[in-house]
Amino acid sequence: MQSLAMARGVLLDLSGVLYDGDTVLPGAVAAISRLRDAGLPIRFLTNTTRQAKRQLLAQLQRLGFDCAAEEVFTPVAAVRAWLQRNGHQPHLLVHPALEEDFADCRAEGPVAVVLGDAAERFSYDRLNAAFRALSNGAPFLALARNRFFRHRDGGLSLDAGPFVEALEYASGVKARLFGKPAANFFLAAAASMGLEPKDVVMVGDDAESDIAGALAAGIGTALLVRTGKYRDGDEHHFQPEPTAVIDDIRAACALILHRA
Amino acid sequence: MQSLAMARGVLLDLSGVLYDGDTVLPGAVAAISRLRDAGLPIRFLTNTTRQAKRQLLAQLQRLGFDCAAEEVFTPVAAVRAWLQRNGHQPHLLVHPALEEDFADCRAEGPVAVVLGDAAERFSYDRLNAAFRALSNGAPFLALARNRFFRHRDGGLSLDAGPFVEALEYASGVKARLFGKPAANFFLAAAASMGLEPKDVVMVGDDAESDIAGALAAGIGTALLVRTGKYRDGDEHHFQPEPTAVIDDIRAACALILHRA
Structure with a gap:
């Protein structure tokens, strides 16, 4: 594992990280709250295009996630x-x-x-x-x-x-x-928090589009979770490889707060 | 244009060379007859898979082409x-x-x-x-x-x-x-005529799968016709390039018989 830089802002993938279908992943709601309590800005980055943004926001709120429209980035x-x-x-x-x-x-x-x-x-x-x-x-x-x-x-x-x-x-x-892994997608989200890409951490379940894409764009840290679409060994299939591979959003949150 | 070798057998693509949909291309039926009269063995090689072989043979015969089931190669x-x-x-x-x-x-x-x-x-x-x-x-x-x-x-x-x-x-x-441009598809058709690939000519309208495929497999000559799916400049988009680019099956037949 490479050393984990200090994170001043967090980019989160949605499906496979916070929920699967209509099921919230264990500890996901609390993890978001802890990041907010620590004062870290958050952006939600999704390539999901089976919903209008209006429906996506309604789903997030229905599942119990506290988030505002301007925090959600779609392509x-x-x-x-x-x-x-x-x-x-x-x-x-x-x-x-x-x-x-x-x-x-x-x-x-x-x-x-x-x-x-x-x-x-x-x-x-x-x-x-x-x-x-x-x-x-x-x-x-x-x-x-x-x-x-x-x-x-x-x-x-x-x-x-x-x-x-x-x-x-x-x-x-x-x-x-236009969506992940396009560099501009990550950079626009980092810029919206007023942060340099190197000071931001991305959390996702897609080793290619969330992780390799973020790191190639200059995002400082990328954590691959073993939930969602993750399959054994995914971290070795795309370059750059994730900064760390961890169990889930709870573990990602703990790691980020430990360093923040 | 490279020099045209003598042809001892002929491989013909179907759609776009002999007919388009239900329309026989001008001179196509007569061209086949002339090749047969000259004693040249013919194989018909198609990647078309929207018909059973039985229907394909019926269509060829309905359109007026003289051909036997064992002369028609599909994947x-x-x-x-x-x-x-x-x-x-x-x-x-x-x-x-x-x-x-x-x-x-x-x-x-x-x-x-x-x-x-x-x-x-x-x-x-x-x-x-x-x-x-x-x-x-x-x-x-x-x-x-x-x-x-x-x-x-x-x-x-x-x-x-x-x-x-x-x-x-x-x-x-x-x-x-299994179909064109797989080398085995061309080689099996040449072998069925008892000929070396180099002594065979392929005629097709697809610069990639008919022409580059045949030449890469060792077929001696490949003629690209300007009918069917052909579009200006196709001959330069794939390697190897055709031995010659000619108007249609009539011109192909004339060229083959001139050298045979």
Whole structure:
């Protein structure tokens, strides 16, 4: 284990770290409270795109987590800003629940394909329509490219990443990534706390997108928890490897407070 | 253009070379007859997996092409042989029309995921079931990994390849490829004519899987036609580049007979 730097702010992944489906992971609510009591600012960083931000906040509050809208970072805001800045309208291949977050985007001008975890919406016809748009020159904006997540039935399920890969392979158009592990996603969250990336700790269950992504972006410390999608040995599959591998959010909280 | 070797046998791709959908390409039927009149053996090599072999033969005959079942090579036979040899039953993610070609495969023992161009069958749930089988250790057998094909509506449509990529990315399991551009597919067809690969010419509209694949396998000559899925500049996107790029099957036939 590398030495653990002092943390002045905390970035937390959601699903697999704080909860699995509708089940709060043991000690997660108390861990958040302890971090807050210690005066550490927190940002919640999720690539989950099966919910509108409104629904995500409602779920967090229903599960007992104390958090404010401005503390929750999803890739949607960055994609919306890109569309606005570049004068594109979105061609959406996203979960129906996410559509409301794009409802006020422009509906004219050239299209950009926006892909999230569309779940059952990933039909052949919708994938093919997106492929044709890309073949006609549309830019490709990916909310996330995670490989899989732990489904509430206990099994692993396909996330957005495999479908990003599929459309890149077919069209030859490389996707621009907005969620983790994109460096800008971590850096924007650190900046929103007024902190240097090196003074921040990231906690996640995805060795690739939470951990290697954060460290590559310059985040000082990244703790991989053995909950959620974690599988034995994950910490050795991606570079950089986590600062530490620990049991769960409780252990992460204890480690952070010990050093803070 | 490299020099064109003498051809003693001909390998022909089907869709995009002889026909597009239900439309015979100009001069295609006559071109086949001329090759036969010249005494050149022919094999038809297709990665198309939206039809059973029985239906494919019926289509060829309905369109006016003179060909026998043993002249038509699809990846199915090689996959069936692999399953038999390795004692696996297939977990099929294929077009419903193709299922009959696997009907007599074993229905017990460990599963192997078999993926073809399943078209509208590529639902999230079916892809996820295949992903879970792969995550549990099933081998991954791909009938083809073509990127797209020219649909009868005139547009390009997703082929099997993007879905192979998606499941490889999610599961970390690399697919074993049986159709073009797998070298064995070309070599088996050449051997069935009793010819050395170097004495054979391949004609196709796919610069990657027909042309680069054949040349990499040792086929002596590969002619890329400007019909079907061909798009300007395709000949420069994959290595090795075609021996020659020509208008269509008529021109290919003329060139072959001139040298034969």
